[in-house]
Amino acid sequence: MILIGENIHIISKVVSEAVRNRDTAAIQALAKAQAEAGADYLDLNMGPARKDPEELGAWLVQTVQEVTDIAISLDTMNPVAMEAGLKLCRKRPLLNSASGKADSKTGMMPLAPKYNTQIIISVITDRGCPPDVDSRVESIMDTVAYANGLGIKNEDIWVDPIILPVSADQKQVREALEFMKILPDLLPGVKSVVGLSNVSNGTPAPLRGILNRTYMLMLERNGLYSAIADVLDPELVELNKGGMPEVRELIGHIMEGETVNAGDLDEKGRSYVKTARVLLGETLYSHAWLES
């Protein structure tokens, strides 16, 4: 699976300070660390980029490209910052992201054909995030059709089903899994992508990794193509390279509804099994899900 490094993100305090002070070294250190960890793309999240969007977009892309030649996923809802950054990308970038919202369709989406980028398109519309599989299908069909009309080919579209935190809405976690399964039949040729760590938003920090990793394997099993993820989690990268096949196999059993005898497993195996059951909605989530 393609991994997009998430760690240059404006919500991080280190990053927001670095961006405010135009601290080249701090950003470059994060870029290098993720490159060495094995990221296939680097996500550069600028958030709304209200102040000096044009200068910021350009600065961030240049700063990162000085130390790595990994392709960039440029992440902002500000079309001015987006365009300024896209202009400078040396490798074919990923525009992150557009949606079915009216202003996104008119302000953001046309930048993809203009700069020959690939583009993430989410299921969000002006009505918000669709609550179930059917409404996700409805919204993405509409939005992709609109993108096709702008000359964007399915092959260049990475569909984002929108991952919500398991601590907030367990049902949505399962809906996204189901959506992933049917996506190739709906829109042949499109790729898919998720903001993986969002599944563990709201969960205490030491417990986030196992949620992210388990969900990654589950989504991958249902066909996920790529994830914006914490590539600085070595276990996540190892799993993505095909490491720990026994964990992958266990999660497969759980997803197929087969019985797994917890007594036969080691601590790690039990943790992955418990986590998969929570993500499937079979067990009610609590922050103490690994302890029961």
Place this chain on the structure above:
Amino acid sequence: MEYTAPLETYSGSVKEVVIGKGDRSVKVGGENILPLHYFEGKAANRPKIALEIDDNGAAGWSEWVLEPYKDVVADPVKWALKCLDLGADLICLRLESTDPQGANVPAEIAAALVKKVAAEVQTALVVYGCGDDKKDAEVLAAVAAACSGENLLIGPAVKENYEPLAKAVAEHGHCIIAQTPIDINLEKELNVKLLKQLPPERIVIDPLSSALGYGMEYSFTIMERTKQVGVIHGDFAMQIPIIADLGGECWKTNQARAGREQGILWEGITAMSLLLAGANLLVLRHPNNCRMIKEAIDGKL
């Protein structure tokens, strides 16, 4: 051919919690059915009603709910006896006077009072602290020690103080009230943590009860889901009886304080709703509602 109606049955059952000792003990929980679905399976115990008293002379109580008790509120022992006369299955004593924002009565005085009530009133006792987590940890630990072996139901244990409280409760042979702020995930988390210190037969869930018009439907949903998760889906950490501590919540609303009939109805409707949602133990203030809810439980309404 004779028609037999299909019956839903479930794999999970709620643990039975015993409060009090000997022949004055009260049992709650022990059902493998959804609330009041007696036709579906076994319910070892019908829901129970506690009438509430406090150690602060009913300060702040609405005049309408004070009427039946006005001669006895200064003396918790007399007040408790009166509540039993009026039909309560057990008594809920709230240590309102220990509130640091109020009289801030020290732990040992509160503990001595609970001991006195437990000794002089032959009843099972629920003891609620004032709701300040630090003060409660101190007061309720002292209560647990002073009443060692009385098997009180003591709370609220919250995220901030459950560890020392559960330790005191375990050590002195009581049961604990696990309280979380109307959130099913936090409720489960606290149960999981408490289950490391106490068996499920010594825990009762307080998911927080809101009054009609003040978010009662949230309390309803959480109670309903707790039963579904525990009884239908067999989640061990959720197979624990529920206490609905609703009397005080109802009687502090302007609507309840506006008049006798409306006040009694406000509490009665809230109680009836939370009974349907799955409460195993209801804490009420007005004796009319104690009678009414008992009739409802027995199918006589």
